[in-house]
Amino acid sequence: MDDRLFKAIGQPLERKEDERLLTGQGRFTDDFSLPGQLWAVMVRSPHPHARIVAIDASEALALPGVRAVYTGADCARDGLKPINHSPVPSTQFDLKLTGRGGTPVFVGPHRLLPADRVRHVGEALAMVVAETREQAAAGADAVMVDYEALPWVADTAAAAEPGAPRVWDDLPDNVLVDATFGDIAATDAAFAAAAHVVTMKTHIARVTGVPLEPRAALGHYDAATGRYTLYAGSGGAVRQKREVADVLGVDAKTIRVLSYDVGGNFGTRNRLYVEFGLVLWASRQLGLPVKFRAERSESFLTDYQGRDLVTEVSLAIDQDGKFLALRADNLSNVGACCVSLSPLSKGSGLITGSYDIPVATLRARAVFSNTMCTQAYRSSGRPEVTFAIERLVDKAAREIGIDRIELRRRNLVRADQFPYLNAVGSSYDSGEYEINMDRALQLGDWPGIAQRRAEALARGKLLGVGFANYVESSIGTPKERADVIVHARTIEVVIGTQPSGQGHETSFAQVTADLMGLPFDCVFITIGDTDIVSAGGGTHSGRSLRHASTVIALGVQDLIEKGRRLAAHVWRVAAAEVGYEAGRFSGPGATLGWFELAAHAGDPTLPEDLRGGLKVRRDNEMHTPVFPNGACICDVEIDPETGGIEITRYATVDDVGRCINPLIVHGQTHGGIAQGVGQALWEQCFVDPHSGQPLMGSLMDYGMPRFDNLPAFTNEIAEVLSPTNPFGVKAGGEGGTTGALAVVMSAIEDALVNEYGPLDISMPATPAKIWTAIQQVKAAAPAAA
């Protein structure tokens, strides 16, 4: 890539998406309606675990407007299949997760409606279809279900205990994954010889994505054509098409999925939801379109949730503060059935964090429980392991008596070590970790801490400064396809990613414009309609820009070759005599631009393969991961009288590789930070340990990042290009979240440790928890004289 040719790449261009979204012209799923459409409302389990003894729909069916009530028995009778989520990550760079002794992983069939038993609160077991949404809701209330309550388990550690209530009878217990990686003997030897060993056990709690658009689906089966049309926002329409076809047992060619504007995803929408299959199936039964829209309380109960990892991690350190070995035991709660092991797998490959730790061993386990299924949630698996290693390093610094920055500096992977192979086999592509750390310390005014602490104390506040480095991995589905089409005055790129706010229509157009030597304004990106988008991997794991820029670059190369041959035909010369530079083809005494050339593409005398327009289709497969990285620093002020906490500064340095659009990258970082801070301070899917009931059913119960509880951010982008792809792209969507849990909890500890010693405060670190921890220390202290 010749950077000198870049006109759009690297510029903070305003987004092409914004005009429609700002004027109410967006196309979100619930904005679509079809004539005659019916509404579906689900009957959901109030029990964490119960046998379905009987379902009586007679009263519901007698209500006005109710057209049908369907149960799991109906689905089974019609041959509907469980959703094939393919939850085990399978690229050659993913750690191989298995059941005990290397056995295949039992995932637990995810049926649209179960016929035998319900396995979590909120699981749909019947669907009522009526003429209006209100009538369907009244019908759902009137469906009488006879349950036999069964023993249940929701807590992650408890679910892994021998004798815990079993979620599935197919396994002897709830453990579906139990795999060990690394060099056990070398790790044991390093621990035996270590001058210091520090250990930490923690639970990274369950949270949920809360995309502001509740999930929705509108399904229509057209008996005349045999086609199914599904309007449903997701993280990738192509995948949804394949999976919903599989569920219905029909050819994928008969399915069209439309996913235009998507109101947030964060991982929650990357797996198929049962309602998506159900509306299509019900439409086939009833001959009319069927629509579903989740209420916010349904979203809280049954959107795919995130995190929920118990981790125990130990670090062996020599007398000079050099890290020798790491040992980790990670236990992931997948919920009632397994839709994704990505969080466990992603985290496993990064357990040594940003540090050069020669040997490590990791035991990775996953358990079923009577809770909603978990899925990759923003920065899947990486905030968890970053929290573990960074908090452990803080603890080690305190226990050994070395400055926490100095201890990090002695152990960071150095710039001259790349590509760096970590102790569990991940090959970090590139980075300047120490430079990032030093720059973050500058941005966060590390030298000014003492003064800020004194100023805060004068106001009765305890100020703490947190610090964390991070490294994460971006892998994702390896295949992507692009169609690059030259129209009369515009360029169209058809691609199979699926944004939900990441600005693909803008950044992909920037890439395409510069590759073709054309203005940004004439490039348009088409996504989200599977009748047009024939293939593609969707959007997750920070894959989209890297995969898109690569396949578009390859496509444009092909297009230039095709253009050369077309120009050769126009000028009646050999293709080798046609030159190309910066958007213009040149021949003997003449030049043609893209659009002028495209005007010749209808010439009937063209050779067969040049006919049909100036366009190409290009597929690409790219497995090699990249490793975005960075550092973050934040100040918190705590009121020791109330436990009240305020973030007063927050700065990051994020190495995203090549930055195509800094406006978009900064926006991603801001939102990522907010989501990470949310988990550190407010968010949790809390399940009542006595009843198994989730206690967060609305935005009143679930703590969200708001305008007035976040600070302004200071962010810098570092561009250490990745050698793995043409533009050197890493990823920019998740770094903000990755370090946030660690840095906020580091700051809280720093604020309190001098006064009260190390306190055991778990996330979310609410004022109540902070206040209680302070009171416990005060109560335990000898009475003042």
Added chain:
Amino acid sequence: MTTLALTVNGLSVERDVPDNTLLVTYLRESLGLTGTHVGCDTTQCGACTVRLNGQAVKSCTVLVAQVQGAAVTTIEGLAPGGRLHPVQQAFKEQHALQCGFCTPGMVMAAVDLIEHHPGPLAPEFVRSELEGNLCRCTGYHNIVKAIVMVSAAPRQAAAPTVALAG
């Protein structure tokens, strides 16, 4: 049933609607104004914010029976003739939206805030006043920047918020 007469984005509309119809349902499903979004059903997220007689309201907890004869402005009525309102323009310039789902409500709330408070607004004030509007994508940073920027600009530049009929 109620015969409801409203002025919506400058146009008079009259429809028979069930008494229990919510304003947001009426706007979206009867009038097809789908720019106003439902994010939570319980008036906590603000995605459904519209202006009712010049005041921002969350239209998911307003019954149409309460607003007989009122003037309603939705996001669709904010940019007459295709010219963006200064708040819309600032959101675009400052990248104050990502997925765009909270955006219509956010913009309506911001317009209301700016119209009710003359002069440049402090970021802390904007944060405090808008805490009833949720955004999951932006971390709020750029939204605050956009609103502060508009509030500091000469006010006569603002377009009228109720579109003229036509």
